[in-house]
Amino acid sequence: EVQLVESGGGLVQPGGSLRLSCAASGFTFSSYSMNWVRQAPGKGLEWVSYISSSSSTIYYADSVKGRFTISRDNAKNSLYLQMNSLRDEDTAVYYCARADYTRLADYWGQGTLVTVSS
């Protein structure tokens, strides 16, 4: 069974940093690309970042480019999102989602809440 478990969320002040993790199991992690997608309270879904299976291809949404860094450790079956210079508008539930070869997000974790507030 595919499982994705996010962690690392919490309350942080504007300008602060946070590192999210996503632990994967139930599939060959090193064979799949991954996405981070977020959802602000009461709002819709917003794609944040993508990383290919070998980390050779990385994309970011304009809203986070230069502030967030996606990475992965295939030996640890883990995906990460380093978030710096956090803003109020980054407050959201952050989901990691597995992507197949067409970049379809087929499995999602349950999410971790990030709250940026003073």
Added chain:
Amino acid sequence: EIVLTQSPGTLSLSPGERATLSCRASQSVSSSYLAWYQQKPGQAPRLLIYGASSRATGIPDRFSGSGSGTDFTLTISRLEPEDFAVYYCQQYGSSSRLTFGGGTKVEIK
């Protein structure tokens, strides 16, 4: 960047009725790389439809997707109580940016 516009914003229907949800793209979606997700309160999105019309594993056949190019439709043939939720369309594929529609809430009338 492809912009996806979903309509209506809210659909008020009764169990047993047919639901028709629309997703319109600002430009043609290549290879029909259009997906639909269902999201219930406090839960992660669940993949329903991919490739515009293929049902994901375990999805009941009352859910169907159609369309190509810029116009796509998700149909729920007969609403069950568990189908009342928010539905999102998404384009994927070769674009460097994935985009989601704004969502359609299907609520109990």
